[in-house]
Amino acid sequence: MELWPGAWTALLQLLLLLLSTLWFCSSSAKYFFKMAFYNGWILFLAILAIPVCAVRGRNVENMKILRLLLLHVKYLYGIRVEVRGAHHFPPTQPYVVVSNHQSSLDLLGMMEVLPDRCVPIAKRELLWAGSAGLACWLAGIIFIDRKRTGDAISVMSEVAQTLLTQDVRVWVFPEGTRNHNGSMLPFKRGAFHLAVQAQVPIIPIVMSSYQDFYSKKERRFTSPGRCQVRVLPPVSTEGLTPDDVPALADSVRHSMLTIFREISTDGLGGGDCLKKPGGAGEARL
Ligand SMILES: CCCCCCCCCCCCCC(=O)SCCNC(=O)CCNC(=O)[C@H](O)C(C)(C)COP(=O)(O)OP(=O)(O)OC[C@H]1O[C@@H](n2cnc3c(N)ncnc32)[C@H](O)[C@@H]1OP(=O)(O)O
Ligand SMILES: CCCCCCCC/C=C\CCCCCCCC(=O)OC[C@@H](O)COP(=O)(O)O
Structure with missing residues (x-):
């Protein structure tokens, strides 16, 4: 089909106009675009990481490379991540990190504090x-494999050995799945069994709610955003036995939920220290 000169340019301009109108009008379009870019960018960064990591083979030290590659992503989305309590990480020994799990965006907070030799x-x-x-x-x-409880448990038991023999740390999301509802699901007990078996401390980490700038349900993802990542004091498991696991899991969840409500600014749980300019939340401890 023959088109008059300049028709293609006009069509292209019209398309661009339509797309930009969609962009400005629809917050869902922005949400989908931002999430697609997030996943696509991670896939691209992984392509860069693979040859560099392959030199060492499968090795926990490669986690540093993934971390370095992912650290800038928060700037692309205008998310300010404030870390508090990082001094609570024991400097040398193995431990089990447990943290709340709201979304795949947790990767940003995780990379901000991820200790050396720590694998999720x-x-x-x-x-x-x-x-x-x-x-x-x-x-x-x-x-x-979450569908095979027996296999998952035996992997966790092997991990308990690896923690001690190869001096590594692990990062577990004890909710077992992403939780978009602005609170915390009941905790699964694998991480706590693991810590008790290896007799290593648990380091709870709480990431504040994303509701102010991100909601999967409402298809909303705006900028700028703020998130506080709070590292809590270690919880010792010395002398504990498998019988103590349910109480241990409950008490860790309780202290994490209390902090989650305190530091979240979405109106569900206070978060005053983050709201006040120059308040405690401004400091990076
Ligand atoms: C540049 C490129 C970058 C790419 C990205 C990089 C970063 C990527 C980051 C990725 C991040 C990705 C993040 C993600 O992917 S999050 C999703 C995967 N993670 C998890 O699911 C971890 C949390 N789950 C658990 O801990 C579960 O308990 C497991 C999975 C272990 C079993 O779950 P399941 O639902 O099947 O069973 P159950 O929990 O009802 O347990 C059944 C019973 O067994 C008991 N039990 C449990 N464990 C042990 C044990 N070790 N020794 C002895 N007993 C144990 C337990 O107490 C219970 O008994 P009781 O208490 O009812 O009597
Ligand atoms: C050739 C095949 C191409 C496959 C393309 C797949 C697209 C995926 C793109 C990028 C991967 C991004 C990795 C982000 C990691 C985020 C970790 C995460 O949040 O996992 C979810 C898991 O905790 C709980 O899962 P569920 O909430 O139970 O579900």
Whole structure:
């Protein structure tokens, strides 16, 4: 079909106008675009990471490379991540980190505080996420099959041995799945069994609610955003036995929920220290 000169340019301009109108009018369009870019960018970063990580093979030291590659992502989204309590990380020994899990955006807060030789425990499905899966495997991320409780538990028991023999730390999301509802799901007990078996401390980490700038349910993702990542004091498991696990899990969840409500600015739980300019939340301790 013959078009008059300049028709293609006009069509292109019209398309751009339509797209930009959609962009400005629809916050859902922004949400989808931002999330698609987030996943796409991670897949791209993983492509960069793979050859560098492959030199060492599957090795927890590769986690440093993933961390370095991901640290800038918060700037792309205008998210300010404030870390408090990082001095609570024991300097040398192994431990189990437990943290709340709201969204895949947790990766940003996680990378901000991730200690050396610390690997997350992830669902097996992540292995099949293309380049990201391979990068995770090369970085020593531990995969569990959530559909096979017995297998997941035996992987956790092996991890307990690895913690001690290879001086590594693990990061577990004890809710076991992402939780978008602005609170915390009941905790699964794997992380606590693991810490008790290895007799290592638990380091609870709380990331404040994203509701101010991000909501999957409302398809909303605005800038700027703020998130506080609070590292709580270590909880000792010395002398505890498997019988103590339920009480241990409950008490850790209780203290995390209290802090979550305190530091979240979404109106659900206070967060006054973050709201006041120059308040305690401004400081990076
Ligand atoms: C640049 C590229 C970058 C790419 C990105 C990089 C970063 C990627 C970051 C990725 C981040 C990804 C993040 C993610 O992917 S999050 C999703 C995956 N993570 C998890 O699910 C971790 C949390 N889950 C658990 O801890 C569960 O308990 C497990 C999975 C272990 C079992 O769950 P399941 O639902 O099947 O069973 P259950 O919990 O009802 O337990 C059944 C019973 O067994 C008991 N029990 C449990 N454990 C042990 C044990 N060790 N020894 C002895 N007993 C144990 C337990 O107390 C219970 O008994 P009782 O208490 O009822 O009597
Ligand atoms: C050739 C195959 C291409 C596959 C493309 C897959 C697209 C995925 C793109 C990028 C991967 C980003 C990795 C981000 C990791 C975020 C970790 C995360 O949040 O996992 C969720 C898990 O905690 C709980 O899962 P559920 O809430 O139970 O569900």
